[in-house]
Amino acid sequence: MTEAPQTQQPKFEALTTVYERLRHSTDAAELSEFARRPLPDKSDQAGYSRATALLEAVAGNPHTPLEDRIALAQTMPFPNILVKLAQDESVEVRKAVAANEQDKNWLVGRLTKDESAEVREIALRNARTSWKMRLEGAQDPRTSPETLAFLAGFGVSREPGGPAVLTSMIRRAVALNPNTPDEVVSALAQDASEEVRKAASRRLSQG
Known part of the structure:
Protein backbone atom coordinates (compact mmCIF):
# COMPACT_ATOMS: atom_id res chain seq x y z
CA MET A 1 0.00 0.00 0.00
CA THR A 2 1.47 3.31 -1.13
CA GLU A 3 1.51 6.08 1.46
CA ALA A 4 0.04 9.43 0.40
CA PRO A 5 2.74 12.05 0.00
CA GLN A 6 2.91 14.44 2.92
CA THR A 7 2.18 18.10 2.23
CA GLN A 8 5.24 20.15 3.07
CA GLN A 9 4.43 22.90 5.53
CA PRO A 10 5.88 26.35 4.79
CA LYS A 11 8.93 27.08 6.89
CA PHE A 12 8.09 29.31 9.84
CA GLU A 13 10.50 32.13 10.56
CA ALA A 14 10.65 33.80 13.94
CA LEU A 15 9.42 37.39 14.02
CA THR A 16 12.83 38.74 15.08
CA THR A 17 14.52 36.90 12.19
CA VAL A 18 12.16 38.33 9.57
CA TYR A 19 12.26 41.79 11.19
CA GLU A 20 16.05 41.97 11.03
CA ARG A 21 16.09 40.69 7.46
CA LEU A 22 13.61 43.34 6.33
CA ARG A 23 15.33 46.06 8.35
CA HIS A 24 18.60 45.45 6.51
CA SER A 25 17.24 44.31 3.14
CA THR A 26 18.31 46.10 -0.04
CA ASP A 27 15.66 44.30 -2.12
CA ALA A 28 13.28 47.11 -3.07
CA ALA A 29 10.78 44.71 -4.65
CA GLU A 30 10.52 42.60 -1.49
CA LEU A 31 10.20 45.68 0.71
CA SER A 32 7.53 47.15 -1.57
CA GLU A 33 5.56 43.90 -1.47
CA PHE A 34 5.56 43.96 2.34
CA ALA A 35 4.61 47.65 2.41
CA ARG A 36 1.58 47.07 0.19
CA ARG A 37 0.48 43.74 1.65
CA PRO A 38 -3.02 44.01 3.21
CA LEU A 39 -3.04 43.64 6.97
CA PRO A 40 -4.69 40.51 8.42
CA ASP A 41 -8.08 40.93 10.03
CA LYS A 42 -7.85 42.23 13.58
CA SER A 43 -9.57 39.06 14.79
CA ASP A 44 -6.28 37.30 13.96
CA GLN A 45 -4.44 39.03 16.77
CA ALA A 46 -1.16 37.16 16.34
CA GLY A 47 -1.06 37.68 12.58
CA TYR A 48 -2.09 41.33 12.91
CA SER A 49 0.59 42.09 15.51
CA ARG A 50 3.24 40.31 13.46
CA ALA A 51 2.33 42.22 10.30
CA THR A 52 2.40 45.64 11.99
CA ALA A 53 5.75 44.82 13.62
CA LEU A 54 7.23 43.89 10.23
CA LEU A 55 5.86 47.09 8.70
CA GLU A 56 7.92 48.99 11.27
CA ALA A 57 11.07 47.38 9.83
CA VAL A 58 9.96 48.18 6.28
CA ALA A 59 9.09 51.78 7.15
CA GLY A 60 12.50 52.36 8.71
CA ASN A 61 14.45 50.91 5.77
CA PRO A 62 15.64 53.60 3.32
CA HIS A 63 15.67 51.00 0.53
CA THR A 64 11.86 50.79 0.70
CA PRO A 65 10.69 52.72 -2.39
CA LEU A 66 9.82 56.36 -1.68
CA GLU A 67 6.24 56.03 -2.92
CA ASP A 68 5.67 53.13 -0.51
CA ARG A 69 7.08 55.07 2.44
CA ILE A 70 4.82 58.00 1.56
CA ALA A 71 1.80 55.68 1.30
CA LEU A 72 2.54 54.21 4.73
CA ALA A 73 3.00 57.71 6.19
CA GLN A 74 -0.38 58.76 4.81
CA THR A 75 -2.39 55.74 5.93
CA MET A 76 -0.84 54.06 8.97
CA PRO A 77 -2.36 54.70 12.43
CA PHE A 78 0.40 52.89 14.32
CA PRO A 79 2.82 55.05 16.37
CA ASN A 80 5.71 52.56 16.05
CA ILE A 81 5.54 52.84 12.25
CA LEU A 82 4.91 56.59 12.12
CA VAL A 83 7.84 57.29 14.47
CA LYS A 84 10.16 55.61 11.96
CA LEU A 85 8.67 57.59 9.08
CA ALA A 86 8.81 60.86 11.03
CA GLN A 87 12.60 60.44 11.02
CA ASP A 88 12.79 59.71 7.29
CA GLU A 89 15.40 61.63 5.31
CA SER A 90 12.77 62.52 2.70
CA VAL A 91 10.82 65.72 3.35
CA GLU A 92 7.93 64.24 1.37
CA VAL A 93 7.62 61.34 3.79
CA ARG A 94 7.76 63.60 6.84
CA LYS A 95 5.16 65.91 5.27
CA ALA A 96 2.86 62.91 4.85
CA VAL A 97 3.31 61.96 8.52
CA ALA A 98 2.69 65.57 9.58
CA ALA A 99 -0.62 65.56 7.68
CA ASN A 100 -1.77 62.17 9.00
CA GLU A 101 -4.66 62.87 11.38
CA GLN A 102 -4.31 59.43 12.94
CA ASP A 103 -1.04 60.59 14.53
CA LYS A 104 -0.63 60.86 18.27
CA ASN A 105 -0.40 64.51 19.33
CA TRP A 106 3.11 64.02 20.75
CA LEU A 107 4.32 62.81 17.37
CA VAL A 108 2.78 65.76 15.51
CA GLY A 109 4.37 67.94 18.17
CA ARG A 110 7.80 66.66 17.19
CA LEU A 111 7.14 67.58 13.59
CA THR A 112 6.14 71.15 14.47
CA LYS A 113 9.86 71.52 15.26
CA ASP A 114 11.13 69.82 12.09
CA GLU A 115 14.05 71.37 10.20
CA SER A 116 11.80 71.70 7.14
CA ALA A 117 9.46 74.70 7.11
CA GLU A 118 6.98 72.73 4.99
CA VAL A 119 6.80 69.93 7.54
CA ARG A 120 6.39 72.38 10.44
CA GLU A 121 3.57 74.24 8.70
CA ILE A 122 1.65 71.07 7.84
CA ALA A 123 2.04 69.76 11.40
CA LEU A 124 0.70 73.03 12.85
CA ARG A 125 -2.43 72.61 10.73
CA ASN A 126 -3.01 68.99 11.81
CA ALA A 127 -6.13 68.65 13.96
CA ARG A 128 -4.18 66.43 16.37
CA THR A 129 -1.64 69.16 17.19
Whole structure:
Protein backbone atom coordinates (compact mmCIF):
# COMPACT_ATOMS: atom_id res chain seq x y z
CA MET A 1 0.00 0.00 0.00
CA THR A 2 1.47 3.31 -1.13
CA GLU A 3 1.51 6.08 1.46
CA ALA A 4 0.04 9.43 0.40
CA PRO A 5 2.74 12.05 0.00
CA GLN A 6 2.91 14.44 2.92
CA THR A 7 2.18 18.10 2.23
CA GLN A 8 5.24 20.15 3.07
CA GLN A 9 4.43 22.90 5.53
CA PRO A 10 5.88 26.35 4.79
CA LYS A 11 8.93 27.08 6.89
CA PHE A 12 8.09 29.31 9.84
CA GLU A 13 10.50 32.13 10.56
CA ALA A 14 10.65 33.80 13.94
CA LEU A 15 9.42 37.39 14.02
CA THR A 16 12.83 38.74 15.08
CA THR A 17 14.52 36.90 12.19
CA VAL A 18 12.16 38.33 9.57
CA TYR A 19 12.26 41.79 11.19
CA GLU A 20 16.05 41.97 11.03
CA ARG A 21 16.09 40.69 7.46
CA LEU A 22 13.61 43.34 6.33
CA ARG A 23 15.33 46.06 8.35
CA HIS A 24 18.60 45.45 6.51
CA SER A 25 17.24 44.31 3.14
CA THR A 26 18.31 46.10 -0.04
CA ASP A 27 15.66 44.30 -2.12
CA ALA A 28 13.28 47.11 -3.07
CA ALA A 29 10.78 44.71 -4.65
CA GLU A 30 10.52 42.60 -1.49
CA LEU A 31 10.20 45.68 0.71
CA SER A 32 7.53 47.15 -1.57
CA GLU A 33 5.56 43.90 -1.47
CA PHE A 34 5.56 43.96 2.34
CA ALA A 35 4.61 47.65 2.41
CA ARG A 36 1.58 47.07 0.19
CA ARG A 37 0.48 43.74 1.65
CA PRO A 38 -3.02 44.01 3.21
CA LEU A 39 -3.04 43.64 6.97
CA PRO A 40 -4.69 40.51 8.42
CA ASP A 41 -8.08 40.93 10.03
CA LYS A 42 -7.85 42.23 13.58
CA SER A 43 -9.57 39.06 14.79
CA ASP A 44 -6.28 37.30 13.96
CA GLN A 45 -4.44 39.03 16.77
CA ALA A 46 -1.16 37.16 16.34
CA GLY A 47 -1.06 37.68 12.58
CA TYR A 48 -2.09 41.33 12.91
CA SER A 49 0.59 42.09 15.51
CA ARG A 50 3.24 40.31 13.46
CA ALA A 51 2.33 42.22 10.30
CA THR A 52 2.40 45.64 11.99
CA ALA A 53 5.75 44.82 13.62
CA LEU A 54 7.23 43.89 10.23
CA LEU A 55 5.86 47.09 8.70
CA GLU A 56 7.92 48.99 11.27
CA ALA A 57 11.07 47.38 9.83
CA VAL A 58 9.96 48.18 6.28
CA ALA A 59 9.09 51.78 7.15
CA GLY A 60 12.50 52.36 8.71
CA ASN A 61 14.45 50.91 5.77
CA PRO A 62 15.64 53.60 3.32
CA HIS A 63 15.67 51.00 0.53
CA THR A 64 11.86 50.79 0.70
CA PRO A 65 10.69 52.72 -2.39
CA LEU A 66 9.82 56.36 -1.68
CA GLU A 67 6.24 56.03 -2.92
CA ASP A 68 5.67 53.13 -0.51
CA ARG A 69 7.08 55.07 2.44
CA ILE A 70 4.82 58.00 1.56
CA ALA A 71 1.80 55.68 1.30
CA LEU A 72 2.54 54.21 4.73
CA ALA A 73 3.00 57.71 6.19
CA GLN A 74 -0.38 58.76 4.81
CA THR A 75 -2.39 55.74 5.93
CA MET A 76 -0.84 54.06 8.97
CA PRO A 77 -2.36 54.70 12.43
CA PHE A 78 0.40 52.89 14.32
CA PRO A 79 2.82 55.05 16.37
CA ASN A 80 5.71 52.56 16.05
CA ILE A 81 5.54 52.84 12.25
CA LEU A 82 4.91 56.59 12.12
CA VAL A 83 7.84 57.29 14.47
CA LYS A 84 10.16 55.61 11.96
CA LEU A 85 8.67 57.59 9.08
CA ALA A 86 8.81 60.86 11.03
CA GLN A 87 12.60 60.44 11.02
CA ASP A 88 12.79 59.71 7.29
CA GLU A 89 15.40 61.63 5.31
CA SER A 90 12.77 62.52 2.70
CA VAL A 91 10.82 65.72 3.35
CA GLU A 92 7.93 64.24 1.37
CA VAL A 93 7.62 61.34 3.79
CA ARG A 94 7.76 63.60 6.84
CA LYS A 95 5.16 65.91 5.27
CA ALA A 96 2.86 62.91 4.85
CA VAL A 97 3.31 61.96 8.52
CA ALA A 98 2.69 65.57 9.58
CA ALA A 99 -0.62 65.56 7.68
CA ASN A 100 -1.77 62.17 9.00
CA GLU A 101 -4.66 62.87 11.38
CA GLN A 102 -4.31 59.43 12.94
CA ASP A 103 -1.04 60.59 14.53
CA LYS A 104 -0.63 60.86 18.27
CA ASN A 105 -0.40 64.51 19.33
CA TRP A 106 3.11 64.02 20.75
CA LEU A 107 4.32 62.81 17.37
CA VAL A 108 2.78 65.76 15.51
CA GLY A 109 4.37 67.94 18.17
CA ARG A 110 7.80 66.66 17.19
CA LEU A 111 7.14 67.58 13.59
CA THR A 112 6.14 71.15 14.47
CA LYS A 113 9.86 71.52 15.26
CA ASP A 114 11.13 69.82 12.09
CA GLU A 115 14.05 71.37 10.20
CA SER A 116 11.80 71.70 7.14
CA ALA A 117 9.46 74.70 7.11
CA GLU A 118 6.98 72.73 4.99
CA VAL A 119 6.80 69.93 7.54
CA ARG A 120 6.39 72.38 10.44
CA GLU A 121 3.57 74.24 8.70
CA ILE A 122 1.65 71.07 7.84
CA ALA A 123 2.04 69.76 11.40
CA LEU A 124 0.70 73.03 12.85
CA ARG A 125 -2.43 72.61 10.73
CA ASN A 126 -3.01 68.99 11.81
CA ALA A 127 -6.13 68.65 13.96
CA ARG A 128 -4.18 66.43 16.37
CA THR A 129 -1.64 69.16 17.19
CA SER A 130 -1.79 70.17 20.84
CA TRP A 131 -2.69 73.67 21.99
CA LYS A 132 0.84 74.04 23.40
CA MET A 133 2.38 73.30 20.00
CA ARG A 134 -0.02 75.70 18.30
CA LEU A 135 0.98 78.42 20.76
CA GLU A 136 4.67 77.79 20.10
CA GLY A 137 3.99 77.89 16.37
CA ALA A 138 2.17 81.21 16.75
CA GLN A 139 5.20 82.60 18.61
CA ASP A 140 7.77 81.28 16.12
CA PRO A 141 9.05 84.06 13.81
CA ARG A 142 9.68 81.44 11.11
CA THR A 143 5.97 80.59 10.80
CA SER A 144 4.50 81.72 7.49
CA PRO A 145 1.84 84.46 7.16
CA GLU A 146 -0.61 81.84 5.81
CA THR A 147 -0.24 79.56 8.82
CA LEU A 148 -0.42 82.50 11.24
CA ALA A 149 -3.70 83.52 9.61
CA PHE A 150 -4.87 79.92 10.11
CA LEU A 151 -3.87 79.96 13.79
CA ALA A 152 -5.61 83.33 14.29
CA GLY A 153 -8.95 81.57 13.87
CA PHE A 154 -8.61 79.19 16.81
CA GLY A 155 -11.32 79.65 19.38
CA VAL A 156 -13.32 81.77 16.92
CA SER A 157 -13.87 80.37 13.42
CA ARG A 158 -11.96 77.16 14.20
CA GLU A 159 -12.80 74.98 17.20
CA PRO A 160 -14.93 77.68 18.85
CA GLY A 161 -15.53 75.33 21.76
CA GLY A 162 -11.81 75.15 22.55
CA PRO A 163 -10.43 76.30 25.92
CA ALA A 164 -10.92 80.07 26.01
CA VAL A 165 -7.68 80.92 27.82
CA LEU A 166 -5.47 78.80 25.56
CA THR A 167 -7.11 79.87 22.30
CA SER A 168 -6.84 83.53 23.27
CA MET A 169 -3.15 83.00 24.08
CA ILE A 170 -2.66 81.63 20.57
CA ARG A 171 -4.45 84.57 18.97
CA ARG A 172 -2.46 87.01 21.13
CA ALA A 173 0.80 85.38 20.00
CA VAL A 174 -0.35 85.64 16.37
CA ALA A 175 -1.07 89.35 16.87
CA LEU A 176 2.48 89.90 18.15
CA ASN A 177 4.25 87.78 15.53
CA PRO A 178 6.09 90.02 13.04
CA ASN A 179 5.10 87.73 10.15
CA THR A 180 1.36 88.15 10.71
CA PRO A 181 -0.32 90.07 7.85
CA ASP A 182 -1.64 93.53 8.75
CA GLU A 183 -5.21 92.58 7.86
CA VAL A 184 -5.09 89.67 10.33
CA VAL A 185 -3.73 91.94 13.06
CA SER A 186 -6.48 94.47 12.29
CA ALA A 187 -9.11 91.75 12.67
CA LEU A 188 -7.56 90.66 15.98
CA ALA A 189 -7.82 94.25 17.22
CA GLN A 190 -11.59 93.60 17.29
CA ASP A 191 -11.23 90.25 19.10
CA ALA A 192 -13.55 89.29 21.95
CA SER A 193 -10.55 88.83 24.24
CA GLU A 194 -9.21 92.00 25.82
CA GLU A 195 -5.66 90.61 25.90
CA VAL A 196 -5.79 89.85 22.18
CA ARG A 197 -7.20 93.30 21.38
CA LYS A 198 -4.48 95.01 23.40
CA ALA A 199 -1.70 93.01 21.73
CA ALA A 200 -3.07 93.69 18.25
CA SER A 201 -3.56 97.42 18.97
CA ARG A 202 -0.01 97.65 20.29
CA ARG A 203 1.31 95.96 17.17
CA LEU A 204 -0.69 98.30 14.89
CA SER A 205 0.54 101.39 16.77
CA GLN A 206 4.10 100.29 16.08
CA GLY A 207 3.44 100.52 12.36
